Amino acid sequence: DGGITQSPKYLFRKEGQNVTLSCEQNLNHDAMYWYRQDPGQGLRLIYYSQIVNDFQKGDIAEGYSVSREKKESFPLTVTSAQKNPTAFYLCASSHRVNTEAFFGQGTRLTVV
Amino acid sequence: ILNVEQSPQSLHVQEGDSTNFTCSFPSSNFYALHWYRWETAKSPEALFVMTLNGDEKKKGRISATLNTKEGYSYLYIKGSQPEDSATYLCAHDRGSTLGRLYFGRGTQLTVWP
Numbered sequence: 001d002g003g004i005t006q007s008p009k010y011l012f013r014k015e016g017q018n019v020t021l022s023c024e025q026n027l028n029h030d031a032m033y034w035y036r037q038d039p040g041q042g043l044r045l046i047y048y049s050q051i052v053n054d055f056q057k058g059d060i061a062e063g064y065s066v067s068r069e070k071k072e073s074f075p076l077t078v079t080s081a082q083k084n085p086t087a088f089y090l091c092a093s094s095h096r097v098n099t100e101a102f103f104g105q106g107t108r109l110t111v112v
Numbered sequence: 113i114l115n116v117e118q119s120p121q122s123l124h125v126q127e128g129d130s131t132n133f134t135c136s137f138p139s140s141n142f143y144a145l146h147w148y149r150w151e152t153a154k155s156p157e158a159l160f161v162m163t164l165n166g167d168e169k170k171k172g173r174i175s176a177t178l179n180t181k182e183g184y185s186y187l188y189i190k191g192s193q194p195e196d197s198a199t200y201l202c203a204h205d206r207g208s209t210l211g212r213l214y215f216g217r218g219t220q221l222t223v224w225p
Contacts (some may be wrong), residue, residue, distance in 0.1 A: 004155075033212075042116070044199070044217040058212075090156070099144065099205060101153040101213060 002027045006091050006104035009103060013078070013111050019075045021107045023091035030095065032074035036094065037088040037106075046089075049074055075092070078109060086111045116204045125192050126149070126224055131176035132188045133219040135202030141181035143207025147176055147187055151198040159187075159200075192223040 004025040011020045035043040043048065045058030049068040062088045063082025068074055074093075078085045088108050092101040117136045125131050137145065144163045150156040159170040165180040189196055199220045203212045203213035 035215075040217065042217040043203075043213075044210065044215075049211060100146065100158040100161050101148075101156075101203075102158075103148075105153075105155050 004091060004093055004102050004104045006089075006107050008107060009105065009110045011107055013109060015079045015111055016029060018077055018079050019109065020036055020084075020087055021078065021091075021109070023074045023076065023104060024072055025093045025102070026073075027095075027102060028071070029093035030069070030071070031099075033094075033101070034064075034066065034074070034076045035090045035092065037090065043090060046076065056090060077078075085109055103107045116214050117215040118200075118202055118219050120219060121217065122220040122222070124222045126137060127193060129192050129223075130188065130190045131221065132186050133170045133194055133200060133221075135146065135185045135187070137183050137185075137202070137204040137214075138206075139181060141206040141208065142180045142183075142190050142204070144205040145178055145180075146203040146205065146213060148201040148203065149160055149198045150201055157199060189221070192221070194225050197221055197223045209220070 006024045034046040037043050044060050046064050047054035047066040052071050053065050055068050065077045078103040090105040090106045090108050094101045119134050119193050146161050147159040148156040160176045163180040167178040175188045178185045199218040202219045203215045
């Protein structure tokens with residue numbers, strides 16, 4: 001079954017700690033994206049990557065970092081520099097030609 | 113319009129009612145308009161990707177129209193069913209970066225049996 005997998009589903013982090021959210025896809029898509037959702041707001045883009053070893057900042061990249069060492073994987077690290085990390089995080093991918101996005105099920109991060 | 117706006121924010125209808133929602137987006141720099149359905153505890157799923165002014169797309173009881181000149185799209189659901197309950201997201205692709213989408217806040221639809 002082709003799809004996009006995020007893990008873990010729920011994550012708790014202590015203040016001051018870095019944490020990494022996993023995103024893997026087996027759709028052979030070139031482009032991958034990380035979005036954040038907060039209550040009452042639309043999905044906001046954190047980072048995106050259109051090709052291996054290349055990525056670009058989105059609208060709210062401060063306090064986050066990513067890597068794209070493999071086509072299938074686009075992990076997101078939430079660093080201690082992110083002021084309000086508690087949120088729901090969605091990973092997505094799309095093909096370069098057909099830009100319909102496919103989404104994971106999300107990771108809910110809570111800072112305790 | 114600088115951002116993608118959706119209205120209404122939420123909608124409650126009875127089973128069998130037909131309903132529609134609106135998505136407004138900047139009419140300049142248009143590449144595509146996406147509609148997604150997001151059911152609770154599931155991943156958002158694409159309904160339509162629309163690129164041409166005047167485009168109309170249909171999937172079962174759900175259809176959508178697009179006006180790129182004035183910057184709006186309508187999503188229609190005919191004869192709503194409880195399983196249609198979800199948040200409906202629209203997203204604007206400006207074409208500046210392939211696949212990069214700007215999302216509205218969504219319309220949350222609840223269909224009561």
